[in-house]
Amino acid sequence: MTSSLSSALHRKDYLVGLTIAISGAILFSTKAIVAKLIYRYHVDAVTLIAFRMLFSLPIFAAIAFWQARQGFPLSWADRGRLVVLGLMGYYLSSFLDFLGLQYITAGLERLILFLTPSFVLLISATFLKRRISGLEWSALLVSYMGIVLVFLHDLKFGGSDVMLGSTMVLGAAISYALYLLQSGQLVTRLGSMRLVSYAMCVSSAACIGQFFVLRPTSMLIQPGAVYWLSLVNAILCTVLPVFMTMIAVQRIGAATASQAGMIGPVSTLFLGAIFLGEPITGWQLAGTVLVVGGMYLLSMKKNT
Template sequence: MKQDRKWVYYLGLALVAAVWGANFGVSRKGMETFDPVLFSFLRFSLAVPFFFLILKLKEGKVGISLKMVPRFMIIGLVGLTALEIIVMYSIKYTTLANSSLLNVAPWPIFAALFGPFFLRERITSRLVAGGIAAMIGVCFIILGGSEGFDLSSDNMLGNLLAFAVSIIGSLFNLACMPLMKQCSPLYLSTWYTTFGVVFMFPFTIPSWGKVDWSALGGSEYSAVLFNVFLCTVIGFIVWNEGMLRIGATRANFFRYLVPAFAVAAGYLFFDESFSGWQLAGGIFMVAGLIWISLERGEPAAVNV
């Protein structure tokens, strides 16, 4: 790859991070019309045909062997059905700043901390120090919110759900790594997304009748299309191409643009504030990840 072409991939990663960050606001707007689970189901179910089309065009085959079905079913149930439902409710029940930081920032840190249990790598003092810094950052974000530490508040519920996303998501990524040796990230994501939406569908049944479909307008359709094409289909392709071209470690640092754009969406659409304590928390989490990443590479992401 020519050196002067690298800026294209860096720009692509930055744009995807901006889209994913803005999606925290778009998703909350969408949930004013759709229940969280239904909104998530629409996003991924509508994206599945496009994933299969791209898989067919890129790799020439889309079939799956019967012996692989149980594994894909399990990771689809955990990595998409359960994880995405938790993501949507975390966005609904806390601020965009909290949900974006707690969803996105600790994820790679937990992957680094849990990695030795999956990859037989030893836990070093650098990993411990980086993890402690990250956890301090998480505490600052929760305590620095407008409601502080209040277990009875909706914000605290959303904070806890968002924090759970990072733990479950990192474990899910690590569990997928053996499969990455047998198939491409595109193939893996196509099939676990397919099984994930199948398992998610029963949870959407009570929600379909709550939507006045005839009254849907441009804003509702725009929110769905934004999620399907920009966040899921295009975002996945551009992000993985960037990882391929510049490396997973460098690419993952672009995840930290996501909270910044989510906070911007909070300012623009919901008049949310961002305290100095939360800013300090974000800095602690970034510093923790940088400290960890200086020693070892991060697990490659297999979802968006």
Template sequence: MDRKWIYYLGLALVSVIWGANFGVSRLAMDTFDPVLFSFLRFGIAVPFFFLILRWKEGSVGIPLRTALQLAAIGLIGITTLEIAVMYSIKYTTLANASLLNVAPWPIFAALFGPLFVRESISPRLIVGGAAAMFGVCFIILGGSEGFNLSSSNMIGNLLAFGVSIIGALFNLATMPLMKQYSALRVSTWYIFFGVLFMFPLTLGSWSKVDWSALTVSHYSAIAYNVLICTVFAFVVWNACMYKIGAARANFFRYVVPAAAVAAGYLFFDESITGWQLAGTVFMAAGLIWISLERKRKVIT
């Protein structure tokens, strides 16, 4: 029985988790510097990754050559990418950051894919991806902020667009290694290296936090980011992405802004417009169309 729907469901679930995290992180940013909060998220997650890896596979080691590859991936995909995401949000509007980050990402994954893995691009993927992309544009542009091309947002806009390029390359770079090692082992090590490179950038931020004043909500935000958004989400995303291919998997990132809009409605009393509802329908239809593809040929 073809059970690929489980992998698509896993991708959608992770995207919902990441989308809801916009609201959780928004609250945390009032207390923590963005880079420090990213470090706490990934740094606290590292021991959990190694414990799970040891429990599941009986060992945690990797060859030196592979370690060097994963160090480069961690520097790009965790340190650089996460900091760029944080500062793109800081220097432009949330709508701009969401659109320029999320919408082009799957397109770059498809364009750069042949450099890393030989993966077929079918007419169904093109049609479904286009429908999903139009849908996510409606979701983002249909909000109250809209899209702002003001010169004051240019730095943030460029950072957000750069995130989509770096993120696509980061995802694709892990694919060949997942043919040799499990998604869990690959994730564990590139996150470990990413945290190492990120730590020096946090040294000026620790003293700015009033640690004694932290509340249950702060610790809950950290726990959600560590256990759900990082440990659970990265393992599930990478495992599912490897099974169905990077090009198809990354279109499911379009669920992220829809989940963020829903979180804003539920937790911050933000309104949802008709354009956003229509965009959600387009996006869902496109993703369902992609997931119903009967056969996908991947040449390794």
């Protein structure tokens, strides 16, 4: 009886963790949809990302302050690494991502970003001499075929803008892959919550500072819808997914949480159709299946 009750509680805990992971992945993917809606008010990427960080900074700053009180003091070397990671992982990556979203569909953007694990693998193989197995090569081939399929479909209708936007989002994915590779040591020492809150504070300062350097302060005056959408972008699409993912990893493990994140590109495809009127074609569905399938193969390799 006790064993049966324990099994039921474990099952319930697993399902709760899985639900949190899936919800977090969908919310994070919704960022592209919200950004597209904000662009309809003739707001540029510099202003969009500044508003996103202005609304999210107080939360990350409060968490960073709380973590600083509980944790050990940082060395100057660690502070320097955190600044570099914040600029690389959240400032540069986010900025390139939002720039690219001006030119490509939300569905294509999410598929390109979803290739980040494959870039981590390729960078590791190139610079760290990590051996890539046959299964991993197969996963890369399948996923890149999916990207090419969707890219060629969108290129047919969007022309050079699709090429420009895809290149920017590709840069965002590579930048975030470099962040992941460089953050390994600090995550082990500081913990994920402390690292993320510090890095997000650095990124916020860079994004907000960039706005005041490149744009007049009059650009802070926007239609009410821009403020509300920016608040959604900051809280529901940035802060919540970060912590939901952490909670999910604690409950069900990093591997399962990562696999649950594969719902992201699929949800973006359908959310784009609902809120943005972006068409769903057979080519896009096929490409999405290939990309998600390739990343699934890659995650299976990491689990073994």
